[in-house]
Amino acid sequence: MQKKQKEEAEAAGYYWLVKWRVQLFGRQWNFMDIASVVVIFGLHCLALLAPFHFNLSAVWLAMALYVLTGLGVTLSYHRNLSHKSFKLPKWLEYFFAYCGTLALQGSPLEWVSTHRYHHQFTDTWNDAHSPIKGFWFSHIGWIFDYGSRFGSTEGRLNNVGDLRKQPYYIFLHYTYPFHSLALGFLLYAVGGLPFLVWGLGVRTILYLHVTFAINSICHTWGKQVWDTGDLSRNNWLFGLLAHGEGWHNNHHAFEYSARQGFEWWQIDLTWYVIRVLQAVGLATDVKLPTETQKKRKALCNKKFSKDRLETIVNDGKL
Template sequence: MVGVRPATHVPESDFETVGSTPRKKTISSPYLHRLQRRHFLLFDVLPIAGTAAALAFLTVHPIGVTELALLFSMWVVTGLGVTVGYHRLFTHRTFKAAPSVVAVLAVLGSMAGQGGVVSWVALHRRHHECSDREGDPHSPNLAGGGLKGRLRGLAHSHFLWMRRHEYPNVVHYAPDLIRNRALVRVARLYYYWVALGLALPALVGGLVYQSWAGAVSGLFWGGLVRMFVLEHIIWAINSFLHMFGTHPYESRENSRNGGIFALLTFGESWHNNHHAFPDSSSFGLSWYRLDPGYWLIKILALGGLAWDVKRPSEERMKASRISRNGKPAPSTTA
């Protein structure tokens, strides 16, 4: 599989020297690969089957306002849990938040079924370290040239990489998280949070319709279909937005912006902006670029629940912007 090296081959760059002892940045073992395959089947393949079953179930229980409301609301809260919690807070530390906000964002992000918070953060930090180079767990640009190589790369980065991959050493990539006991306690309950994200819409559907068919319909649309929709939106950031779109800012990888998808992705589709300024809580960078994730952070800040909200200065953005001739725009600062 593209981007996955056998366990017997670990480049020298994948070691970190701690004192006199080298420490591996990634871990590869049959046990971890079994866990990865199990997670892939449960939370990546099962939502596909669940979506097909939901469509078939329409012949028994037609979709109504309840199902649409469950699909939308669960998609929004879990999507914000990923982009604001997993990504902007826990991975990049673009703002600080009250303990209650930290816990809620960790739970909502976990309910998305994208992996436990510590593992997700370690993987994403590894992605930024090796982006579009050897070691990147989900680059679409390492499968060779031509149409065949591009299609193989897209399939790998969008979906197939999750079947089996080297596991980033959380001691190296997420030491700040594993020192946070409250967050670790939330992370250990990951499978329970995913189950809660499926049980809640089933309960609502059953109560509204007063029937088992309503509960099953709620499970499908607020649970499995919601998970399917959100997953493919997130995975499209990894795949398509490292191959297609605009590239306004200088960055060392092939990240792209896809502004037309900004609302659908909660602002994540300003992907080149993010790679150019990973410490920024705003991915849109300007008020007119839609970024719902940043809107939530600003609301939390207004309520005193978030602070130290980071954004790059105008001078820094101007210095990194690529001019029409394809080169960084000249800086006006000394």
């Protein structure tokens, strides 16, 4: 590790969390790996209590938080912060980013950093969560291997300089787990165990696995319609469950696009919200691919060109 990287990591205040290591199950684990196991396991245990604490108010609450925190991930973390697909007023940008922290998928800095590296190294060994490393690793195993998210542990956050300049995102980075903890106390205070179990446990675990499925299932099963040079697939089920993120081949073809469900039947809740915000003047500089760009990327056009070339050659016209 270069001295400059080490100094930057130490200055960021997290180096001690990843420097300490213990040997378990044939590999080294740092503090962040173990903390991730504890949190994920605890949330699963909490969610398993759902049948014993069922009531309709708690279920409706979980559904509302599922949509709101999910939009925090898809609209804010992903399309706004990672890809800059559109712009929002700072107060609204920060609101959606805060909703994202309550999804318990990491701080905005970490989530965006991992995702930008994912697009830089898609489906290679430097990709944090590609199925080429194994389906279950791409689904959830990568969460427990902190260093693999960034290629090298000390290299993390080097690609989010635009966000690190903003004190708000630094604040969320250092305080990120405490916001969900506070939400848990609030849910328990308002509605007891049913609100806690459904509003935190069930809702969080469900959306975590839906998001994880974009990395695993949507790089394994589904349809490819664009020439992306990777394993990304469109999957209608996760298009529904992940607020439009399941149209993953669309996204990898045009990662800058604010819209991922290009066809009328490709349901994209995140895009609908962006479109409403655009209509009222809150979302600006909304980026979309042109029809010319789509034609260049379309696999059907490339296949047609290849078939036509073979026909010409076989007919002796070339």
